[in-house]
Amino acid sequence: QESLAASIPFPSRLGQPADFASLVGHIIGNTYLNGETIRLDGAVRLAPK
DSSP, rough: HHHHHTOOOSOOOOOOOOHHHHHHHHHOTTOOOOSSSOOSSSOOOOOOO
């Protein structure tokens, strides 16, 4: 996990449960958002196994 977190540009850490809960609350409360895809990968592209 540490090496994965080091490759994330900003913030250079993995998300905490409170981060995701805050995002969900924002998505629900924001009437401007539509069916666009929201990526939760921190700009990390994992290689296929």
